[in-house]
Structures are given as C-alpha cells and as structure tokens.
Amino acid sequence: MSQDKRSILAQVDVLEREEQYHKAEALLRNNVASLASDHELGLRYALILVKLGRDRDAERTLRQLLSQHPDDTATLIALGRLLDNSLRTKEAETLYRSFMEKHPDSHEVMDELCQLLVSEDRKDEALESARRHAMIYSTDYHAYDALRHVLMECSEDCQEALDDEDDKETALEMAASNLLEQLRVLGEVKSAVEHAPPDPAVRQELEEEARRLLGEAEDLERWSKWNKVRLPRGFKTEVARVTGLVLSK
Structure with a gap:
C-alpha cells in the first residue's frame, strides 16, 4: 500500500x-x-x-x-445489504444465490443469505441451507457461522413460546431441541478448530458460547421445575457431554 x-x-x-x-x-x-x-x-x-x-x-x-x-x-455483500435495506430483498437474494453457484464455499455469503431468509421469516429454509452448507464443508469452522446464527435467531422464537401460556410441553421440547443443536454444532466447530492453525481468540469465543448455552440449559431446568413439565429424556446428560467437550483443553 x-x-x-x-x-x-x-x-x-x-x-x-x-x-x-x-x-x-x-x-x-x-x-x-x-x-x-x-x-x-x-x-x-x-x-x-x-x-x-x-x-x-x-x-x-x-x-x-x-x-x-x-x-x-466484500463488494458483493455490500451491494446485497444495500439492496435488502432498500426493500429490494428479492434482488439481494438472487445476487447471493448467483454468487453461491459460482463460489459454493463462500461461508460469508451463505451467512448473509441465511440472515436475509430469517428476516423474511423463512427460518426453516435458512436452517436447511445452513445445515447443508455446514455438512459439506465440515472441516472449516467458518462453514458453521450461518448455522450458528440461524439457530440463535430460532432460539428467540423458542423463548417467546416459553413465555406463552399455551402448550408448555411443546414449547419446552422446542427450546430443548434448539439448545441441544446449538451445543452439538459448537462441538463440531471445536473439532474443526482443532485441525486449524491455533487461534486463542476463536477458542475463547467457543468457550464463552458454551458457558452461555450451559446457563440457558440451567434456566430451562428451572423453568421445567417451576411449570412442572419434564425435560426431554437425556437432556442433562447431553448438555454435560457437549459442554465438557467444548470446554476441555
């Protein structure tokens, strides 16, 4: 320069x-x-x-x-965001999808596409795309970025369902399932990180995320006791297993 x-x-x-x-x-x-x-x-x-x-x-x-x-x-994402913010969401989606056809391993653009789908209330479609992308490029921890972000968005829906008085069992099952998937994805990210050059900042981020999710799991346990609704079988065991994996040195 x-x-x-x-x-x-x-x-x-x-x-x-x-x-x-x-x-x-x-x-x-x-x-x-x-x-x-x-x-x-x-x-x-x-x-x-x-x-x-x-x-x-x-x-x-x-x-x-x-x-x-x-x-x-960077230029493509800047243009996509400009189109989306200008209420030209379909154009932005087409732009992202066209780019992904030529560059299927672009984790950043996949993340942007999934965020756009979430904003359009197409969370199921975003989840499917993000899961498929993470599965294909499972050895690169950045490939999980889109899935992690979509799952976090879905967790907000789960919280709203828990706050609702209707069908507590279904609400708890949804929240527990979402949290377990977040934890399992975090475990997969940890495995991918171990095969990448050491990056203390990434490891610290994963540990902080694991502790946050562990706290949410404890909140779910308290909620289930307060509302006298049982958590899914094996929930506590799986939470302990995955958080132990992520937090292990």
Whole structure:
C-alpha cells in the first residue's frame, strides 16, 4: 500500500469516527484520480455514500467495482445489504444465490443469505441451507457461522413460546431441541478448530458460547421445575457431554 493511500485511509478513518461523512466523501473523491482503479478505496467510497443516504450513487459504484472484481466477497455483500435495506430483498437474494453457484464455499455469503431468509421469516429454509452448507464443508469452522446464527435467531422464537401460556410441553421440547443443536454444532466447530492453525481468540469465543448455552440449559431446568413439565429424556446428560467437550483443553 502506497504512503498516499495509507494516509488517505487514515484520514477517512478519523472522519468516519467523528461521523463527518461528507468530508470523508470529499476527501476520497478529490484525492483519487479514479476510484474505480483502486478497489479498496472505491469500496470505501461506496460505503460512505451509503451512510450519506446516496443509495443510487453507492449502487452504481458497487456494481462498477463488482464488474471489475466479480469474485470480491466484500463488494458483493455490500451491494446485497444495500439492496435488502432498500426493500429490494428479492434482488439481494438472487445476487447471493448467483454468487453461491459460482463460489459454493463462500461461508460469508451463505451467512448473509441465511440472515436475509430469517428476516423474511423463512427460518426453516435458512436452517436447511445452513445445515447443508455446514455438512459439506465440515472441516472449516467458518462453514458453521450461518448455522450458528440461524439457530440463535430460532432460539428467540423458542423463548417467546416459553413465555406463552399455551402448550408448555411443546414449547419446552422446542427450546430443548434448539439448545441441544446449538451445543452439538459448537462441538463440531471445536473439532474443526482443532485441525486449524491455533487461534486463542476463536477458542475463547467457543468457550464463552458454551458457558452461555450451559446457563440457558440451567434456566430451562428451572423453568421445567417451576411449570412442572419434564425435560426431554437425556437432556442433562447431553448438555454435560457437549459442554465438557467444548470446554476441555
């Protein structure tokens, strides 16, 4: 990276932190001969345009960048989010799916696609896609990102069902099933991480997630006792087994 480019990006960083987006946009526009010729600066410029509410200009810039670098994940995701936020969700979905056809191992785009499906209340479809993706690329722990995020979204539905007075047994079964799947996925992620270069931050994240889920399991136990509804058979044993696996050194 040239000194001039590094200096420009540093100045843009400061202006963005101060929420001076107009000045950041002007800095990029006035100091770069052709934003399209530098992908990093061009993408940064487009993202600032989004913050300024100039969606049409941002979309035009992103599409131009994408035409020159069709495999760039960051640019594609930026365009997809812009379309989704502009209530052009179908276009965003088509964009993600077309990219996935060419790059089926793009874990980031799969995550974005599943989040879009969840926002459209298509959680079952998101779960199916995320599970299939994780199964195909099971040796890469990032392949589980979409599934972990979808399961967390589904857990909110389970909590709402628990808060409802109707059919406590079904609500508890749903919540317990969701929590166990979250834990099992975490165990699979732990196995994948062990075959990757050591990353203390990732291991710490997994341990924190396991402890959070263990706390939720304890909450479910208290809820079941309070409401006099039995947890599914083997629930406690499976929780102990998987959390022990994730928390083991």
